[in-house]
Amino acid sequence: MGLLEENRRRQRQRFVEPQAAVVGGKRSLGAEIWRHRWIYVLILPTIAYFIVFAYLPLVGLQIAFKDFQVFRGMWESPWVGFEHFQTVFSSEKFPQLIRNTVVISLYRLVFGFPVPVLFALLLNEVRHLMFKRGVQTVTYFPHFLSWVIFAGIVINILGPSGIVNTLIMGAGGDRVNFLTNPDTFQAVVVGTGILKEFGWAAIIYLAALSSIDPQLYEAARVDGARKLRQIWHVTLPGLRPVMAVLLVLSLGTILDAGFDQIFQLQNGAVLEVGDIIDTYVYRIGLLEAQYEVATAVGLFKGIVGLVLIVTANYILRRLGQRSIW
Incomplete structure (x- = not known):
């Protein structure tokens, strides 16, 4: 009986509990993310790559509008417009x-x-x-x-x-x-x-x-x-x-x-x-x-x-x- 109860509990966790996350006929965003969590883990290195090498360097574009001085740094250099x-x-x-x-x-x-x-x-x-x-x-x-x-x-x-x-x-x-x-x-x-x-x-x-x-x-x-x-x-x-x-x-x-x-x-x-x-x-x-x-x-x-x-x-x-x- 113990093994039967354990199987029923696992089935309830797999099918009954996820349905409780469905609101108005649609699954909630948090439940969807958790459901596909391993897919997000797989694409995480790609997202991190683009953030580090594609988006963070955009901060340096302000140099185009400044009189860049190496010793004062990017943030302290004066603005010169266009x-x-x-x-x-x-x-x-x-x-x-x-x-x-x-x-x-x-x-x-x-x-x-x-x-x-x-x-x-x-x-x-x-x-x-x-x-x-x-x-x-x-x-x-x-x-x-x-x-x-x-x-x-x-x-x-x-x-x-x-x-x-x-x-x-x-x-x-x-x-x-x-x-x-x-x-x-x-x-x-x-x-x-x-x-x-x-x-x-x-x-x-x-x-x-x-x-x-x-x-x-x-x-x-x-x-x-x-x-x-x-x-x-x-x-x-x-x-x-x-x-x-x-x-x-x-x-x-x-x-x-x-x-x-x-x-x-x-x-x-x-x-x-x-x-x-x-x-x-x-x-x-x-x-x-x-x-x-x-x-x-x-x-x-x-x-x-x-x-x-x-x-x-x-x-x-x-x-x-x-x-x-």
């Missing part, structure tokens, strides 16, 4: 920085955004499983290399004494300075960036392709649609929501042309076309200790990115596409 923003916007170099950053980012968006989609479509048609896995592994492996390593590989290939120039000179041609020529530097930046990341970006599209209902392809084949028609009428509409979300996220980083890559490949000969906002912030913020100006530029970038994301997301919602929120 003086540093006026300094940045009135600088003769600022339009060039904006132009270089936007041009490189737009090139990446126009030429780089379709590449993972096309690669995923081609790889999805491969039926030999081992070959498919091998190609996918080789293409997304560069993503795990830092730009310090990958830039060294690029220099060994495209540098003055690199593989490409060795072949050109062996064929009787003249040496081409890909990395020191302003006419070719942006193309090298965009091309190497696409080469490094397209395999990793294709993983998302491959996952989306696996979720498309196979019966749609069967119906298309019954209607007489060949492979290209199936891709156009079934595959691409299935990828459209994912492409829309990734496009919105890409627009949010339009003023982030890739500091790591350009910092490694940049040199004095290509500053006219290769100097972007992030490299400028690095020079004036860390090398010249103008922390206020660097913070003002960073805040400007964040505001522009926020406006672009909100605007693009609003347009997608009006068009009936899947959006971020």
Whole structure:
């Protein structure tokens, strides 16, 4: 009898007592939190990460509105209003920085955004499983290399004494300075960036392709649609929501042309076309200790990115596409 009573007590705790927390047909917030407590415990490290590294640093944005003095500290430094923003916007170099950053980012968006989609479509048609896995592994492996390593590989290939120039000179041609020529530097930046990341970006599209209902392809084949028609009428509409979300996220980083890559490949000969906002912030913020100006530029970038994301997301919602929120 003791064991029977214990089982009844446990069942009462599991089914009867939680029902007592239901008020007006809905479970109370405290009961719901307690019910899913282990899920909250699992996401707690992620929440802590964003609080420490994403939200607490926002306090430092006040430096952009102060005459920051190191020995007096951030809180005791005097306020100067928008003086540093006026300094940045009135600088003769600022339009060039904006132009270089936007041009490189737009090139990446126009030429780089379709590449993972096309690669995923081609790889999805491969039926030999081992070959498919091998190609996918080789293409997304560069993503795990830092730009310090990958830039060294690029220099060994495209540098003055690199593989490409060795072949050109062996064929009787003249040496081409890909990395020191302003006419070719942006193309090298965009091309190497696409080469490094397209395999990793294709993983998302491959996952989306696996979720498309196979019966749609069967119906298309019954209607007489060949492979290209199936891709156009079934595959691409299935990828459209994912492409829309990734496009919105890409627009949010339009003023982030890739500091790591350009910092490694940049040199004095290509500053006219290769100097972007992030490299400028690095020079004036860390090398010249103008922390206020660097913070003002960073805040400007964040505001522009926020406006672009909100605007693009609003347009997608009006068009009936899947959006971020």
